[in-house]
Amino acid sequence: xxxxxxxxxxxxxxxxxxxxxxxxxxxxxxxxxxxxxxxxxxxxxxxxxxxxxxxxxxxxxxxxxxxxxxxxxxxxxxxxxxxxxxxxxxxxxxxxxxxxxxxxxxxxxxxxxxxxxxxxxxxxxxxxxxxxxxxxxxxxxxxxxxxxxxxxxxxxxxxxxxxxxxxxxxxxxxxxxxxxxxxxxxxxxxxxxxxxxxxxxxxxxxxxxxxxxxxxxxxxxxxxxxxxxxxxxxxxxxxxxxxxxxxxxxxxxxxxxxxxxxxxxxxxxxxxxxxxxxxxxxxxxxxxxxxxxxxxxxxxxxxxxxxxxxxxxxxxxxxxxxxxxxxxxxxxxxxxxxxxxxxxxxxxxxxxxxxxxxxxxxxxxxxxxxxx
Amino acid sequence: xxxxxxxxxxxxxxxxxxxxxxxxxxxxxxxxxxxxxxxxxxxxxxxxxxxxxxxxxxxxxxxxxxxxxxxxxxxxxxxxxxxxxxxxxxxxxxxxxxxxxxxxxxxxxxxxxxxxxxxxxxxxxxxxxxxxxxxxxxxxxxxxxxxxxxxxxxxxxxxxxxxxxxxxxxxxxxxxxxxxxxxxxxxxxxxxxxxxxxxxxxxxxxxxxxxxxxxxxxxxxxxxxxxxxxxxxxxxxxxxxxxxxxxxxxxxxxxxxxxxxxxxxxxxxxxxxxxxxxxxxxxxxxxxxxxxxxxxxxxxxxxxxxxxxxxxxxxxxxxxxxxxxxxxxxxxxxxxxxxxxxxxxxxxxxxxxxxxxxxxxxxxxxxxxxxxxxxxxxxxxxxxxxxxxxxxxxxxxxxxxxxxxxxxxxxxxxxxxxxxxxxxxxxxxxxxxxxxxxxxxxxxxxxxxxxxxxxxxxxxxxxxxxxxxxxxxxxxxxxxxxxxxxxxxxxxxxxxxxxxxxxxxxxxxxxxxxxxxxxxxxxxxxxxxxxxxxxxxxxxxxxxxxxxxxxxxxxxxxxxxxxxxxxxxxxxxxxxxxxxxxxxxxxxxxxxxxx
Numbered sequence: 023x024x025x026x027x028x029x030x031x032x033x034x035x036x037x038x039x040x041x042x043x044x045x046x047x048x049x050x051x052x053x054x055x056x057x058x059x060x061x062x063x064x065x066x067x068x069x070x071x072x073x074x075x076x077x078x079x080x081x082x083x084x085x086x087x088x089x090x091x092x093x094x095x096x097x098x099x100x101x102x103x104x105x106x107x108x109x110x111x112x113x114x115x116x117x118x119x120x121x122x123x124x125x126x127x128x129x130x131x132x133x134x135x136x137x138x139x140x141x142x143x144x145x146x147x148x149x150x151x152x153x154x155x156x157x158x159x160x161x162x163x164x165x166x167x168x169x170x171x172x173x174x175x176x177x178x179x180x181x182x183x184x185x186x187x188x189x190x191x192x193x194x195x196x197x198x199x200x201x202x203x204x205x206x207x208x209x210x211x212x213x214x215x216x217x218x219x220x221x222x223x224x225x226x227x228x229x230x231x232x233x234x235x236x237x238x239x240x241x242x243x244x245x246x247x248x249x250x251x252x253x254x255x256x257x258x259x260x261x262x263x264x265x266x267x268x269x270x271x272x273x274x275x276x277x278x279x280x281x282x283x284x285x286x287x288x289x290x291x292x293x294x295x296x297x298x299x300x301x302x303x304x305x306x307x308x309x310x311x312x313x314x315x316x317x318x319x320x321x322x323x324x325x326x327x328x329x330x331x332x333x334x335x336x337x338x339x340x341x342x343x344x345x346x347x348x349x350x351x352x353x354x355x356x357x358x359x360x361x362x363x364x365x366x367x368x369x370x371x372x373x374x375x376x377x378x379x380x381x382x383x384x385x386x387x388x389x390x391x392x393x394x
Numbered sequence: 395x396x397x398x399x400x401x402x403x404x405x406x407x408x409x410x411x412x413x414x415x416x417x418x419x420x421x422x423x424x425x426x427x428x429x430x431x432x433x434x435x436x437x438x439x440x441x442x443x444x445x446x447x448x449x450x451x452x453x454x455x456x457x458x459x460x461x462x463x464x465x466x467x468x469x470x471x472x473x474x475x476x477x478x479x480x481x482x483x484x485x486x487x488x489x490x491x492x493x494x495x496x497x498x499x500x501x502x503x504x505x506x507x508x509x510x511x512x513x514x515x516x517x518x519x520x521x522x523x524x525x526x527x528x529x530x531x532x533x534x535x536x537x538x539x540x541x542x543x544x545x546x547x548x549x550x551x552x553x554x555x556x557x558x559x560x561x562x563x564x565x566x567x568x569x570x571x572x573x574x575x576x577x578x579x580x581x582x583x584x585x586x587x588x589x590x591x592x593x594x595x596x597x598x599x600x601x602x603x604x605x606x607x608x609x610x611x612x613x614x615x616x617x618x619x620x621x622x623x624x625x626x627x628x629x630x631x632x633x634x635x636x637x638x639x640x641x642x643x644x645x646x647x648x649x650x651x652x653x654x655x656x657x658x659x660x661x662x663x664x665x666x667x668x669x670x671x672x673x674x675x676x677x678x679x680x681x682x683x684x685x686x687x688x689x690x691x692x693x694x695x696x697x698x699x700x701x702x703x704x705x706x707x708x709x710x711x712x713x714x715x716x717x718x719x720x721x722x723x724x725x726x727x728x729x730x731x732x733x734x735x736x737x738x739x740x741x742x743x744x745x746x747x748x749x750x751x752x753x754x755x756x757x758x759x760x761x762x763x764x765x766x767x768x769x770x771x772x773x774x775x776x777x778x779x780x781x782x783x784x785x786x787x788x789x790x791x792x793x794x795x796x797x798x799x800x801x802x803x804x805x806x807x808x809x810x811x812x813x814x815x816x817x818x819x820x821x822x823x824x825x826x827x828x829x830x831x832x833x834x835x836x837x838x839x840x841x842x843x844x845x846x847x848x849x850x851x852x853x854x855x856x857x858x859x860x861x862x863x864x865x866x867x868x869x870x871x872x873x874x875x876x877x878x879x880x881x882x883x884x885x886x887x888x889x890x891x892x893x894x895x896x897x898x899x900x901x902x903x904x905x906x907x908x909x910x911x912x913x914x915x916x917x918x919x920x921x922x923x924x925x926x927x928x929x930x931x932x933x934x935x936x937x938x939x940x941x942x943x944x945x946x947x948x949x950x951x952x953x954x955x956x957x958x959x960x961x962x963x964x965x966x967x968x969x970x971x972x973x974x975x976x977x978x979x980x981x982x983x984x985x986x987x988x989x
Contacts, residue, residue, distance in 0.1 A: 068486070157407075201410035258447070261432040261440025278614060279483040280447050299433040303426060310422040317414040320406060329406035336414055344421060351428045 035385040038315040042378050045308055045363040050075050053366055055271045056285045056292040070285050070366045077368040081375030088379030097327055100147040107144040110137035111178040138187040139373060141175040145191050149198040150330035159203040168199060186358055197337030198330060239355035255280045257352045260294035267298030285366045287358055291350050309343055319385040328384040335377045450520055450612050455552050456605030459632030463641040464867045469563050475554030476529045477587060479522025485546025494544055498536050499526060513586050516578055522548045524587025527572050528684050555589060555683050561676030562648055565704045566639060568594020569679035598802045605632030636867040638667035646983045647672040650976045656963035657705040657844040663852035663958045665871045666861030673705040710809040710841035714915030715769045716945045717836030719887060722766050724789035725777045726883040732762035738772035749775050749831050766890035767898035771835050778834025783825055786833055787811045792878050793850050794860050795842050801863045809846060812839035837918060847947050848960040853877050854884055855949045855956060902974035905988045908952035914969030915945030941965035944972035952985045
């Protein structure tokens with residue numbers, strides 16, 4: 023089997039690559055500004071942007087790696103990877119190390135990693151494999167079957183406790199299920215049932231600090247120096263950028279450190295302050311074009327497995343963008359989910375680029391079996 | 395080709411593709427609208443809020459009011475002190491910075507971290523949190539040189555209290571120290587690291603002494619440079635105070651009691667102003683301002699002489715024979731004829747019990763005047779038996795005992811004047827006849843503070859006015875009540891006090907150039923058992939804690955100058971021999987040495 027066919031190389035989706043690189047460099051540039059640090063009479067910059075750049079280079083290698091093999095080989099790996107993930111998640115309570123009161127990490131000697139990251143990829147593959155079979159819209163029974171599969175890793179992650187990652191796994195799965203389609207009557211029942219379940223989650227699933235975040239989101243003025251501080255300061259930062267922004271490295275909200283977590287979760291607020299409405303709309307448009315290219319890959323994929331893979335990646339990014347920007351713009355409660363490419367984060371950057379590699383893989387092989 | 399690959403031709407779900415497209419558009423429209431709302435629609439509003447954030451406000455410390463004695467000598471002043479502050483928002487790595495501070499200052503690392511976390515919520519954004527209120531000069535130099543590399547650290551110059559007289563007036567002034575969490579919550583004008591009055595006048599006069607902080611505002615640009623500074627509000631200095639205390643007299647009294655535990659109070663009986671207010675041993679209140687170390691605190695706390703105890707108002711002792719002034723005057727008011735005599739054989743019998751007079755051989759025939767002058771116990775047993783507890787306690791309370799004097803100092807004790815109801819409640823037993831006799835000579839349950847005695851003697855001298863004891867020179871006299879005692883009877887008591895000095899138990903005070911009246915008291919701490927009663931031990935033979943308390947309450951007049959001098963020596967022994975020389979020396983200071 024030839025790995026790199028000339029025909030395949032011809033069909034590489036340069037648009038998606040370009041958008042990805044553009045977003046990545048905007049992120050590094052913004053990080054440079056966001057990690058600026060005032061010293062007595064001068065400024066210094068913490069080296070987050072350098073680290074992010076190095077992680078990005080590693081991510082690009084990962085991206086190329088995920089492009090070369092035929093994505094259909096992943097189908098056989100879906101179940102083994104799934105059970106490996108579940109096993110690792112089961113090991114976490116036994117061997118995991120505790121950071122900030124939660125056991126999420128497995129120490130592998132050289133480095134430690136979170137099995138919950140692996141779980142996202144495993145669910146992506148499982149969802150694509152299981153849901154790409156058959157054409158009919160899902161009825162109750164298959165719906166519950168898929169949900170049950172997803173609940174195994176998600177439940178284990180929530181128990182760690184890491185509600186954020188657990189819900190991302192479920193959201194990813196939910197997205198792919200919607201992509202596949204549900205029977206109309208089932209969908210109608212769910213529209214009624216899911217909101218009805220909310221109070222149960224409030225009482226049994228959420229920790230006090232999480233409830234507090236939701237309360238604060240609904241009424242940030244109640245505690246302007248405490249929990250509401252982040253929400254208020256983030257909106258002041260973005261709002262005060264007005265039409266044209268305050269200029270690169272000149273955002274007072276971020277440079278004077280009124281913005282919390284400005285190089286991670288709230289990084290996009292720095293961008294909004296310094297580049298204004300014009301810059302923000304351009305960035306938003308870049309993200310939408312980026313998502314649109316992934317959608318095109320799902321639409322043009324040669325087989326349903328590839329299409330579902332691309333759809334899974336679509337939802338992987340979509341939820342992060344929605345939740346992070348929603349939080350920064352004051353439309354959602356504070357949840358610690360980063361914005362792809364813009365927020366600082368080593369492993370997230372690598373995973374993001376690898377998944378783009380997967381989409382490119384699907385996209386470039388879209389004509390392989392086309393009958394002439 | 396691999397056969398495991400599914401057959402082609404199965405199109406992706408149409409509804410799914412529509413969904414993805416819809417989501418992309420929805421995302422764009424939703425956030426574009428929100429961005430427009432935040433940045434265009436409300437942009438000006440948020441720009442103003444951001445500008446407001448650029449304004450840094452710094453407090454300008456107000457000097458605390460100065461305290462002087464009545465001659466103008468400074469007793470409490472302010473000195474510049476250098477504190478180490480931390481601006482959290484400017485600090486990239488709080489833990490490392492705190493560790494560095496430990497390295498420079500030798501502070502306990504965990505203690506410092508705990509402090510940081512405890513006070514984090516109490517400090518406004520960009521306000522320096524005071525980590526170390528007072529830096530010694532050597533450390534200041536080290537930190538000044540290195541602070542550049544540790545953003546967030548700031549040297550804050552603040553006024554700090556200093557008491558030049560130290561232990562001499564510590565029981566009057568009290569002290570200030572760093573405000574704790576509770577005080578910060580209660581007094582909104584305080585911010586973290588501020589000093590607040592914790593004892594004495596510093597506590598009771600806190601609101602007047604504190605003054606109001608000023609406010610300095612400056613705008614900072616994105617790099618944190620201050621653009622310009624404006625004083626928005628000038629600080630207002632705290633009120634200066636002049637005490638009624640006469641420092642040379644205070645120092646004299648302090649020296650007289652050196653090495654012993656006790657109290658000396660000198661009052662102007664006409665105004666109620668206190669000229670000397672001494673409780674020995676004293677403590678250096680400057681220690682509290684700079685912060686006590688664990689060992690310093692342990693030394694103060696475990697000192698058997700209890701230097702922190704303010705014996706003028708916080709220690710209540712049995713009054714001993716001083717109480718005979720109360721019982722005697724009450725008897726006159728109840729119609730007892732002062733000329734009436736009884737015979738003192740050296741003891742008094744009540745039922746089967748025998749109550750002894752301090753003079754074994756007895757005083758012979760005793761009337762009111764002789765009874766007080768010689769402090770004859772038998773005469774007062776007889777009065778106690780006739781008056782009973784109800785009358786005696788009624789008069790004692792009217793004379794200001796058993797209630798606080800209302801002096802402007804914290805934690806004053808009320809003392810105790812027993813009643814029948816009190817006894818029943820406290821012990822569940824009725825009042826015994828014998829207890830009338832003990833009460834009449836100032837033993838038993840009675841407890842009084844030296845200040846209460848002072849106020850009572852002043853009332854005898856000034857025409858019957860019970861005055862609030864005052865510590866400020868410019869306060870007007872405040873009459874709290876009048877003694878229920880006729881001028882005639884009051885004069886009889888005063889005459890008896892003069893005779894006590896001329897020929898009675900307080901002869902040590904006698905001097906030709908002044909009129910002095912006095913009454914001694916020797917308050918037993920341990921009740922003597924019958925067997926021991928026969929061979930009374932000498933004071934020096936008794937263990938310290940069992941020795942009697944010595945009292946001497948007196949007044950003196952010379953050239954229209956009136957003073958009340960009361961001395962109490964804890965476990966001092968006999969009133970005349972232990973307290974007498976002290977009071978004598980006080981009059982020497984007040985009236986000059988007699989020629």
